[in-house]
Amino acid sequence: MKFLKWAAAALCLMSLTACGQQEVLPPVEEPVSVQAVQEVSLPPLPEPAFTLMIEGSRFTGGCVYFGGKAFVEKAAAMEIPGLTGRTDLSVQVEGREYVPLKELCEASGMTLHGDDDKHIYMLCAPRQWQIPEGFDVPVLMYHGVSNDLWGMTELFVSPENMEAQIAWMVDNGYTPIWFEDLPHVDEIEKPVILTFDDGYMDNYTDLFPILKKYGVKATVFVVTGIVDYNPRTLTSAQIKEMSDSGLVSIQSHTATHPYLRGMSREQQSWELVQSKLDLAAITGKEPSVICYPSGSYDETTLELSREHYCMGIDMNGLMYTTGEDPYQVQRYYIRRQDTLGTIISYIQ
Ligand SMILES: [Zn+2]
Structure with a gap:
């Protein structure tokens, strides 16, 4: 933008x-x-x-x-x-x-x-969150939710499986929350965080109806440079509608989805700040969480993230326990072929 x-x-x-x-x-x-x-x-x-x-x-x-x-x-x-x-x-x-x-x-x-x-x-401006320590919060990393497969097919969980996973969480007393809810994590029954990277249009056409049906929250990490880009990526209007629904938290996945590790401070700063401005302009809300593209970051990224965001999200397939570094939050990668049993093993 x-x-x-x-x-x-x-x-x-x-x-x-x-x-x-x-x-x-x-x-x-x-x-x-x-x-x-x-x-x-x-x-x-x-x-x-x-x-x-x-x-x-x-x-x-x-x-x-x-x-x-x-x-x-x-x-x-x-x-x-x-x-x-x-x-x-x-x-x-x-x-x-x-x-x-x-x-x-x-x-x-x-x-x-x-x-x-x-x-x-x-x-x-984002203020540092005070998050009670010692609570296990599984963070799940999804991308697309679709049967219209293109590119890397393992990134696209079928809408049927997505619904089955969410239904299981709801039926078993889990509460899908946002990162913004973590300051009150001690009051939340069995919290879990659902995240969707990149900002594919199926997040609106296929995922959003499921979220509305079950009344559960999710976080979409948008690459702002591809908003309104083509029929496969979210439009500004869709992002705004999801943001206004109270179910979807729109957060930053940078402006151009680069490997941040090794980039100059100026380039990294531009990626973190420009995406923030873009999202604020679309949603009217300032994003507070940055998700590092491909889990690539370095000391400079961490410094800049502390300056501009409240949390930074990685993707290393581990449980996140509150009190750990809020700028290196781990997530479980959920692929198309993963069974409900696999997802349950991550969450429980
Ligand atoms: Zn990504």
């Missing part, structure tokens, strides 16, 4: 991370200097130039963009949780009081993302 120049300019001025990857930007005016309340002289305000989304919800206060900076109306901004009482930063424009978005985000510990449709997303 590419940002328009508008969004790129806006975001770069807000000192965001992925700027190094953007195209050359047009010159912009100097940002308005902001101190205590002051009157600034500016050209007439345009119609609201962008839509601000806060944690997935449309911000109903006024938003403007001028002088190379984005501003929101102060009265509404002060209703954002965590900002109540912050009255030190504001400017008056045409008799109305505004606060700059960049400073607003810094004050509230949130981050900004933009998309092609002049949406700016203001999202909670």
Whole structure:
């Protein structure tokens, strides 16, 4: 997903991370200097130039963009949780009081993302999760769920087997959860985490109906560079619908699915951050889990993952026990030919 120049300019001025990857930007005016309340002289305000989304919800206060900076109306901004009482930063424009978005985000510990449709997303930065230690949580790694086989066929579990596996888990008291539920793992009966890598369209056409039928949660790790790419990969609309359903957590599998191990810090950083921006733009939610493509990562990956995500997921065929390194979470690889008995042996 590419940002328009508008969004790129806006975001770069807000000192965001992925700027190094953007195209050359047009010159912009100097940002308005902001101190205590002051009157600034500016050209007439345009119609609201962008839509601000806060944690997935449309911000109903006024938003403007001028002088190379984005501003929101102060009265509404002060209703954002965590900002109540912050009255030190504001400017008056045409008799109305505004606060700059960049400073607003810094004050509230949130981050900004933009998309092609002049949406700016203001999202909670991932905070370190406090996860109770010593709980066994089997994490299962799937890819496609389909009988329309192409490429590496062992990656595609049949929809019939997928349903049989989920039905067995539900019938035997297991609770499919998200990684985001781990801080409360001590309150969950027999937790198990179902993950689906790469973002194949059958996750929507074949898997999603099964999840809805049984009311169980799953995590889809999307390679953002292939979203809307061809009939075999998920569309943005499908991702958004699954994310909004409350059953599917959409998380990052990087932007281009490279072997991260040995890549430069800059390249790795771009993969981790760009995929995060792409997913935030599609879902309105900031992903908190990174899944290393092909289980390939190195010390640099771990450092960057700690900076940008709450957890990092590997694929070494072992049980994950909470308290182990949250950036090297192990999973069991489930292949097309695996029997229900094999899956049961992993989970129990
Ligand atoms: Zn993959």
